[in-house]
Amino acid sequence: MGKTTTSSSISSGLALRGHKTAVIDFDIGLRNLDLIMNVERRVVYDFVNVINGESTLKQALIKDKRTENLFILPASQTRDKDALTVEGVERVLKELAELGFEYIICDSPAGIEHGAFMALYFADEAVVVANPEVSSVRDSDRILGILQSKSRKAELGERVIEHLLITRYNPERAAKGEMLGVKDVEEILATKLLGVIPECETVLKASNQGTPVIYDAESKAGKAYGDAVDRLLGKEVEHRFLDPEHRGLFSRLFRRGV
Amino acid sequence: MRSTSAPNTSAARPESFQLKGGLFPMTLLELKTVDLSVLAAELRARVTESPAFFQHTPVVLGFEQLKEDPDALNLIQLRDLCQQLGLIPTAIKGGSSEQEQQAYALGLAALPKGKAKGATTVETAPPPTRERRTSATQPEAATPTTGTTQVIDTPIRSGQQIYVPGDLIILSSVSAGAEILADGNIHVYGALRGRALAGLQGDETARVFCQSQEAELIAIAGHYLVDEDLRSQHWKAATQAYCVGGKLIIAPLS
Numbered sequence: 001m002g003k004t005t006t007s008s009s010i011s012s013g014l015a016l017r018g019h020k021t022a023v024i025d026f027d028i029g030l031r032n033l034d035l036i037m038n039v040e041r042r043v044v045y046d047f048v049n050v051i052n053g054e055s056t057l058k059q060a061l062i063k064d065k066r067t068e069n070l071f072i073l074p075a076s077q078t079r080d081k082d083a084l085t086v087e088g089v090e091r092v093l094k095e096l097a098e099l100g101f102e103y104i105i106c107d108s109p110a111g112i113e114h115g116a117f118m119a120l121y122f123a124d125e126a127v128v129v130a131n132p133e134v135s136s137v138r139d140s141d142r143i144l145g146i147l148q149s150k151s152r153k154a155e156l157g158e159r160v161i162e163h164l165l166i167t168r169y170n171p172e173r174a175a176k177g178e179m180l181g182v183k184d185v186e187e188i189l190a191t192k193l194l195g196v197i198p199e200c201e202t203v204l205k206a207s208n209q210g211t212p213v214i215y216d217a218e219s220k221a222g223k224a225y226g227d228a229v230d231r232l233l234g235k236e237v238e239h240r241f242l243d244p245e246h247r248g249l250f251s252r253l254f255r256r257g258v
Numbered sequence: 259m260r261s262t263s264a265p266n267t268s269a270a271r272p273e274s275f276q277l278k279g280g281l282f283p284m285t286l287l288e289l290k291t292v293d294l295s296v297l298a299a300e301l302r303a304r305v306t307e308s309p310a311f312f313q314h315t316p317v318v319l320g321f322e323q324l325k326e327d328p329d330a331l332n333l334i335q336l337r338d339l340c341q342q343l344g345l346i347p348t349a350i351k352g353g354s355s356e357q358e359q360q361a362y363a364l365g366l367a368a369l370p371k372g373k374a375k376g377a378t379t380v381e382t383a384p385p386p387t388r389e390r391r392t393s394a395t396q397p398e399a400a401t402p403t404t405g406t407t408q409v410i411d412t413p414i415r416s417g418q419q420i421y422v423p424g425d426l427i428i429l430s431s432v433s434a435g436a437e438i439l440a441d442g443n444i445h446v447y448g449a450l451r452g453r454a455l456a457g458l459q460g461d462e463t464a465r466v467f468c469q470s471q472e473a474e475l476i477a478i479a480g481h482y483l484v485d486e487d488l489r490s491q492h493w494k495a496a497t498q499a500y501c502v503g504g505k506l507i508i509a510p511l512s
């Protein structure tokens with residue numbers, strides 16, 4: 001959980017840092033990304049229309065109102081998942097590259113079905129989103145396996161660059177052992193950590209308002225996404241919000257007592 | 259090549275090749291329907307589930323469990339479907355005589371109905387010698403074949419399956435939900451969290467080594483340990499597993 005939230009914030013973050021970015025919703029039939037990006041009332045044509053040749057790519061791309069460099073390609077609400085074909089997706093990605101897009105973020109649906117496969121097939125780099133729980137980590141592990149065995153890069157004998165993003169992390173619960181810790185997840189998945197996004201009520205607020213949480217510079221989740229984008233662009237940024245907050249001397253002494 | 263060999267190399271001892279009997283594991287794709295669209299959909303779903311298994315895996319196409327008329331099956335389409343999904347069809351098993359002719363025309367072998375020879379051989383435990391792979395069916399004097407060794411330096415992920423007809427060395431971790439199989443030994447220079455099966459063809463001298471024993475299953479020549487038995491024995495320690503008198507022992511490496 002947190003893929004669409006992550007796609008919206010990372011694509012916004014890249015655009016805010018001056019990179020021409022497109023974000024594509026591969027979750028055909030559900031359509032969440034346009035809600036989180038607050039463009040749902042501006043959707044005329046969608047990804048499947050472009051693949052079927054019912055509209056041009058330019059007609060379907062929606063320009064983000066907040067930043068210059070960001071465009072959204074929404075999913076269709078009415079179509080079947082099988083509408084996505086390898087050839088169709090490849091054509092759209094090529095065309096986006098020709099239009100000068102530096103980053104194309106593909107928001108994958110859940111699971112390891114056709115839609116997820118289409119979203120990852122052409123990837124150069126992948127941000128694998130995991131929650132700090134055993135079942136989520138297992139799913140991420142499977143996706144990493146598919147990335148390195150079934151993607152275009154894998155077929156060519158190359159490797160997709162992997163990034164691990166842990167989200168909905170609650171340091172207090174991790175410290176109590178109610179959730180996996182960052183180190184545990186990192187170790188199980190043996191993948192370089194791109195960022196840790198804390199569990200934060202600002203995320204829900206942001207998606208209800210249709211503003212990606214990265215714009216909320218006050219919130220921990222917003223800051224953590226900002227750091228993750230900087231790391232994606234090659235900057236060395238220290239991880240934060242990993243440990244429980246110190247609740248003053250008294251509570252610390254108290255905790256040590258027990 | 260020996261330069262002293264007789265110039266008229268007799269047909270009995272050719273130098274250019276050697277014929278050896280071999281036992282190789284082969285997956286049987288036992289068909290339950292002649293409706294290829296149904297098969298295609300279900301096979302595709304399987305491919306997404308365990309993609310690694312479908313990478314150039316040789317398969318035998320089994321027709322013995324078909325309830326419908328096997329002649330209704332389009333063998334060419336079936337072969338193409340398998341190839342599209344990364345399988346390599348090598349033979350048919352239990353087909354009609356027309357199908358056998360068609361198989362030959364497609365470059366496939368035709369195996370007789372009934373239990374595969376290989377299957378029985380695996381069940382009866384062969385003597386625990388290194389040469390067992392070449393002993394039973396080998397027509398010529400046994401020279402021990404050094405099984406291939408495969409080294410993998412990336413993690414083996416959940417849902418992946420790796421098989422090596424020799425020794426398998428993994429320089430990373432094996433995830434829970436992954437399965438590694440080898441006819442020989444298995445070395446994991448990371449955490450072993452999935453299933454590891456060594457001595458797959460019955461070699462009881464094969465061993466499983468790992469840096470951190472957190473396995474779901476460890477098996478050697480069909481003798482296995484799971485769950486509590488593994489958790490209670492050197493859990494998360496560097497260990498080796500080996501077989502003594504048909505019993506699996508987990509011992510610390512130190």
Ligand SMILES: Nc1ncnc2c1ncn2[C@@H]1O[C@H](COP(=O)(O)OP(=O)(O)OP(=O)(O)O)[C@@H](O)[C@H]1O
Nearest residue numbers: 001002003004005109110168197198199200203204
């Ligand atoms: N860091 C966070 N803190 C609190 N809530 C979060 C956080 N990240 C995501 N959520 C919430 O989790 C829910 C699912 O998030 P999101 O839609 O991003 O997941 P998804 O992986 O895209 O889901 P799906 O698989 O359905 O597409 C949303 O309600 C979102 O607000």
Ligand SMILES: [Mg+2]
Nearest residue numbers: 003004027032
């Ligand atoms: Mg989503």
